[in-house]
Amino acid sequence: MNFPAIWALIRNDLRIYATDRRAMIIGVLVPILIAAFFGYVFGGNGHSEAARIPMAVVDEDQSPVSRAIAADLAQESLLSVQALDRAQAERQVRAGKAQVAAILPRNFAADASRALYSGQEKPRVELLIDPSQAMSGRIVEGVLVRRAIQEITRAAARAATGPYAPREFSMPYTVSSTKITSGNDVPYNGYAHSFAGMTTQFILLTGIDAGIVLLLLRDRGIWQRLRAAPLSKAQFLLARTCATMLIGMFQFALIYAVAIGVFGVRIDGSAIGLAGLGVALCFMNSAFGLMLASVGRSAAATRGIAVMATLLLVMIGGAWVPSFVFPQWLQQASLAVPTRWAVDGLDAVTWRGQGLSAAVAPIAVLGATALVCLSVAIWRFRWEE
Numbered sequence: 001m002n003f004p005a006i007w008a009l010i011r012n013d014l015r016i017y018a019t020d021r022r023a024m025i026i027g028v029l030v031p032i033l034i035a036a037f038f039g040y041v042f043g044g045n046g047h048s049e050a051a052r053i054p055m056a057v058v059d060e061d062q063s064p065v066s067r068a069i070a071a072d073l074a075q076e077s078l079l080s081v082q083a084l085d086r087a088q089a090e091r092q093v094r095a096g097k098a099q100v101a102a103i104l105p106r107n108f109a110a111d112a113s114r115a116l117y118s119g120q121e122k123p124r125v126e127l128l129i130d131p132s133q134a135m136s137g138r139i140v141e142g143v144l145v146r147r148a149i150q151e152i153t154r155a156a157a158r159a160a161t162g163p164y165a166p167r168e169f170s171m172p173y174t175v176s177s178t179k180i181t182s183g184n185d186v187p188y189n190g191y192a193h194s195f196a197g198m199t200t201q202f203i204l205l206t207g208i209d210a211g212i213v214l215l216l217l218r219d220r221g222i223w224q225r226l227r228a229a230p231l232s233k234a235q236f237l238l239a240r241t242c243a244t245m246l247i248g249m250f251q252f253a254l255i256y257a258v259a260i261g262v263f264g265v266r267i268d269g270s271a272i273g274l275a276g277l278g279v280a281l282c283f284m285n286s287a288f289g290l291m292l293a294s295v296g297r298s299a300a301a302t303r304g305i306a307v308m309a310t311l312l313l314v315m316i317g318g319a320w321v322p323s324f325v326f327p328q329w330l331q332q333a334s335l336a337v338p339t340r341w342a343v344d345g346l347d348a349v350t351w352r353g354q355g356l357s358a359a360v361a362p363i364a365v366l367g368a369t370a371l372v373c374l375s376v377a378i379w380r381f382r383w384e385e
Contacts, residue, residue: 013243035198039191052080056089056101065109099136101128191263196346197319207285210244211293248282269349273359280366287373294380
């Protein structure tokens with residue numbers, strides 16, 4: 001193993017990277033800005049206000065009960081309600097300006113009161129739902145059920161007399177929600193997950209870019225001078241892997257320094273685990289970029305493969321949105337993707353407050369993936385094409 005020659009190649013790659021100040025700034029600034037945006041959208045530092053669901057209420061009954069239901073819905077913190085007629089409501093939902101429209105039909109209050117105790121034919125409440133916002137429809141339906149039963153039973157209690165008069169409906173329990181983070185009274189910081197995802201994505205792009213640059217060097221005929229050095233193909237690719245890995249570690253450290261200093265991301269778990277994950281992630285991404293270059297063989301082909309591979313890895317790996325929002329089958333399938341382990345590991349040692357043990361499995365998966373990628377790169381890469 002010619003360590004002096006390998007180190008000379010690593011120093012040369014680092015020098016080239018350091019001289020392009022604009023690329024250095026962009027490589028760090030862009031993931032910070034995107035992570036800040038996603039972090040704010042998904043909760044920020046725990047104090048941001050959740051967006052309300054825009055909905056329309058069409059009151060065709062115009063009874064005291066239907067008006068009370070509409071007023072109750074307007075007071076819900078989850079909803080932003082406007083009163084419209086049917087035609088206006090349909091136009092709002094069709095245009096995407098309202099996610100749901102609830103239509104209370106004529107004679108709704110009278111028919112619902114009779115059906116509540118007699119089982120007679122029940123009135124039908126229509127929900128017009130934007131199909132791209134199906135979850136909002138389920139939320140509105142649940143809120144509407146609670147508010148409608150409350151107002152219908154209240155009206156029935158006022159109207160009835162005697163010892164067998166129905167009593168006003170009330171919920172038989174209350175709900176107390178506690179957010180479980182790294183400790184008691186520690187608010188969730190949405191920036192922690194977004195920085196984990198965006199750091200993973202952009203370090204992956206750094207590794208892929210290094211592979212494409214390697215092919216461009218070959219296409220421009222620079223190989224002749226490099227091959228004159230007493231280095232084997234494996235040693236040369238190892239030098240490229242180490243250089244790209246060091247550049248990725250620099251980006252990782254700088255991005256997380258900004259995340260901690262500016263956006264309040266806390267390492268509530270293991271700092272050693274965070275450092276180990278950074279090293280393993282950068283090693284995996286640099287080896288992955290070289291593997292793509294060996295498979296693509298040309299810069300144009302590798303760039304096309306890289307776009308597809310990057311999108312799949314970051315989407316399925318939960319870099320954009322948390323993996324727990326995926327269908328169950330996709331959550332299980334994503335465990336085969338190394339980016340899922342990277343994001344979960346970074347979450348574990350930051351806002352989840354897990355110890356070093358939580359980082360061991362992700363580090364092992366990333367390291368093993370890197371060794372496989374590097375082996376394939378050495379096997380498949382050609383000095384000349």
